[in-house]
Amino acid sequence: MSSEPPATNDEEPTVTCSELLEQIEDEEEELDRERALYGNCDVDTCTYSQGYVRRQALFTCMTCSKNEQSIGMCAACAYHCHANHDVNELYTKRFFRCDCGNTKSGHQPCKLYLNKDPENTLNKYNDNFRGIYCTCKRPYPDKESTTSDDEMIQCIICEDWFHSQHLGVSLPMEENETNQMDMICQACVTEYPFLAFYDEIRGMITPPAENNATACLLSSSEKNDQFHTIFLRDGWRRRLCRCEQCSKLYDELKLTPIFDDADSIQEYEKQALAKSENLDGDKILADSLENLGYTQKLEVLRGINEFKKTLGDFLREKANGDGVLTAQDVTTFFAGLQEKRQERQRTMFMPPDNCKF
Structure with missing residues (x-):
């Protein structure tokens, strides 16, 4: 007969070090997405x-x-x-x-x-400014939705967001997942019919490698009156016809800025990430400490260093052991930090904040 106690549903939840690292990586990826969107924002200046x-x-x-x-x-x-x-x-x-x-x-x-x-x-x-999106004119997220597939894609022309199942066409299956694709909704293709010629997924037009500015790429293309949502591969702006006639058309329709590479969301995110990565973490910390008293600064810096050292020792100890963290382990770790801080306050003389020395 086994001497091991029977398993219960009340067992202490555990997490391995590798699972903890995966969670940290997921948080970092989410942070990267936020940085890509808001890295160019100044939250203090209109x-x-x-x-x-x-x-x-x-x-x-x-x-x-x-x-x-x-x-x-x-x-x-x-x-x-x-x-x-x-x-x-x-x-x-x-x-x-x-x-x-x-x-x-x-x-x-x-x-x-x-x-x-x-x-x-x-x-x-x-409609987005009124809190509704897509051809279905529903809010996002839609609490009344009966499907879990709530993926939204933004049209690069009208900038409305559409549910993938309401585009009227299937999403393209790209072999290379890193290959960025832009979408133009059916309403915008209908409003600007010449865009249908650039539906690369269906091979309606394949511009030559070198675009001849004097020859229109669309003049020999077969006319198509069936307008639907189209997808464009990364770099499609560089493959647009730039003949005199088409360039004039872009200006008249106020599409010229949209057809500039600088308009792409990828370029915006690239600049935002570069800006956020150039932030000096040490300077931010120094600025935050600037208005604190001398002894308060010492306490903050001491606490940061102690936390880093204690956390490193804690993780190394767990990794060299069974490699498993429990909720109780985490509670004990932070309780230990608090106890050390209280003990230091009891045994160490700390001058008042207004002390000048």
Whole structure:
């Protein structure tokens, strides 16, 4: 007969060191995504003075959107002026000027930039500013959705977001998962029919390696009146026809800025990541400590160093043992830190904060 006690459902939950590392890596990946989206944001300065920003992360305030008025604001205003409001993220949108504090926001003043124009006449608003998306005109996330597949894809022209199952076509299956693809919705292809010729997935047109500026690439292409959602491979802007006739058409339709490589979300994220990676962590810490008293600074720095050393010793000890962490292990670790700090306070003389020496 086995002497081992029977297993119960009340056993201590455990996590291996490798599982802990995987969780940390997942958190770092999520942080990278946030940095790619918000790395260009200054959360203390309104972007209004920059005019109609080429691309920026935008937010809309449902609390201030009265009488079907759509309002969009920069990250700084969402943080400082609408902190306790019902605010929705809009990801990024192009050529938009912050509405916070103008007539669209009612009596809600902007705390960061006074005396704004009553209205930003060049701003464009779609259903997203009212909290609905896609052809189904539903919110995101949709709490009433009956399917778990809630993937959303943004059209690069109208910048609305669409459920993958509402695009009218199947998603392309790319062998190389790192290959970025852009989507143009059916409504935009219908509005700008020439875009249908660039549906590379269906091979409707294959521009030559060197684009001849005098010859139109579309002149010999077969006309197609069947307009549907299209997908474009990375680098598609460089393969667009740039003949005189097409270039003039892009200008007339106000599509020229969209057809510039600098407009791509990939370029925006690249710049945002570069900006966030250049942040000096030591400088941020130094700035945070600047207003503290001398003894408070010593305590903070001592605590940081002690935590790093204790955590390293703790993880090495566990890795050299059975490699398993339990919830009790984590509780014991932090309790030990607190006990050490209290013991130091009892045995060590600490001068008052206003002591000058």
